Amino acid sequence: MFIDRARIHVVSGNGGNGMSSWRREKFVPKGGPSGGDGGRGGDVILIVDANTNTLIDFRYKRKFVANNGVNGQTKNMHGQHAEHTYIKVPPGTLVKDADTGEVVADLTKVSQQAVIVKGGRGGRGNARFVNSVNRAPTFSENGAPGAERFLQLELKLLADVGLVGYPSVGKSSIISVVSAAKPEVAAYHFTTLTPVLGVVSLDEGHSFVLADIPGLIEGANEGIGLGHDFLRHIERTKVILHVLDVSGLEGRDPIEDYNKINNELKLYNEKLATRPQLIVANKMDLAEAQENYPRVAEHMKKLGYELYPVSAATGEGLPELMQQTAKLLLEHVEVPEEAEGTIVYEAKQEEDFTIGRDTDGAFLIRGRGIERLVAMTNFDNDEGVRRFQQLFKRIGIESALKEKGVQEGNTVRIGEMEFEFRT
Structure with a gap:
């Protein structure tokens, strides 16, 4: 699982x-x-x-x-x-x-x-x-x-290349042909419910990791379907293979599919819309795909993309597609992610204390330093108590309590300890 x-x-x-x-x-x-x-x-x-x-x-x-x-x-x-x-x-x-x-x-x-x-x-x-x-x-x-x-x-999967596209466009079939991965393949939507990784090995000895991202649907960026679960895994990929069912046998227009999927990527993360893409025309072994291909290819040309005709059923066009993918990966220049908004854990500095009032009127002192001091003091030892009282004054808590209006006999709480204020 x-x-x-x-x-x-x-x-x-x-x-x-x-x-x-x-x-x-x-x-x-x-x-x-x-x-x-x-x-x-x-x-x-x-x-x-x-x-x-x-x-x-x-x-x-x-x-x-x-x-x-x-x-x-x-x-x-x-x-x-x-x-x-x-x-x-x-x-x-x-x-x-x-x-x-x-x-x-x-x-x-x-x-x-x-x-x-x-x-x-x-x-x-x-x-x-x-x-x-x-x-x-x-x-x-x-x-x-x-x-x-x-x-x-x-x-988030660490894959070089991500396969995206609507359900049943043939992504699982493609990855099963070009790699040793064996995803479930069937003629119904959402056969693939989890990402599948495969290693593509080329003749030159080069290889890359290809991820079959489960099919996206409209509204995926808002979490519809399993949108966020799927989109998360595309974020780290360097190249996107956008697979289209050019045959249109599912009753959808491949150009509309292309526009909708790209829109989902952009709405989820604008950086994904600028990721290098190869547009793949799958199911070219079907007559309907050959009929639609010129129209789709012309549209992609206007957008500045070349359309790569393949057939996962026969394997036609897949070796050339993998070679072109490897070439695009070699040309890829890694852009360092912005550190803004990212917090890497560091040991916190001792913070200043704050003084408030509890629901019963007791003075409530909070602060990592003072709470740790209380936890580390052995209050069963008279000398340890005197040392605590000295530090209590030295770090300014007593004077701060007086500024807040503390009176003789008032209750003061620090962490799990409760004290009666005495001067």
Whole structure:
């Protein structure tokens, strides 16, 4: 089964907690602090795998959770870092944030990686807080919590050439003749419901990947039928083979078909309308096609295109068409895509905090930095609480709360912690 879209949930590992301990060797008087640091939590990383060609695995597993870092130990022994969690995806996978729609990564090359969520750093042991003022700190840090996000994965086939056209114009028959691909072929619409890839090998030793894109219909750009599911796979192709049923036996005019399909491509993505095209007149083994051919060829000539007559049934004209396709590919100049609107994941900078009011009137403080500080503070340790209070004042939260009108005894919430304001 070919699956080209999936939604997954990824969670990075928490950092290990730092240790608070003391040296207790027999002949070491006044042994100092010896608590080790916690290990870093595991990242979640997407990696392109050459042996994966669909997103079907994500139908059965949709949540990926990295391991937590190991807690620090006594005698200054640091906890082990957690191994990263790697998720294999096929080449051509576009990764979006499911909540915002922002593009996180575009994975097109084998072994390419993208760090999606980073693991939390390990908490520091009490040995790390020794200074000239405090020679015997009793507190340590908890590990920083990991991050999580929902992702929308979209697979866009990496094919050099795409076959487009109305249903039943003979695209599947063409790809079955020129490559080793064996799509289902029958005399009814939408026989092909998923894209089919085939490798075309030429006498000169050159080859290219040809994709049979399922038949488009009018309104495909608006998602009618399976429009968006099909059009997505044309975006990465370098050359388009536009196949027409010149016989007109389906009761449609091939010129109208050409105009409608091109209009669908343009409405979906204007760049597709400028993609190099070869116009293919299929079913030339039929008398009706030979009768219509001069009229269609004349129309294409006015548009600046040459019409290539072929017959998928007899194979006539297909070798010449493949040679011309290969020539067009060699002449193709790759135009780099604009980076505008594309966001590649980077570790976020510590953001400023914001102060609002909760539904019950409590003061609600939000901010990645302050929420992480709360999560990493051990509130069971008096010295750790005093350090938190100092940092609370140093980063300006206390003065900001006073500006917002906080009063003695008011409730203040940060993350999952709740405090009573005291000066």
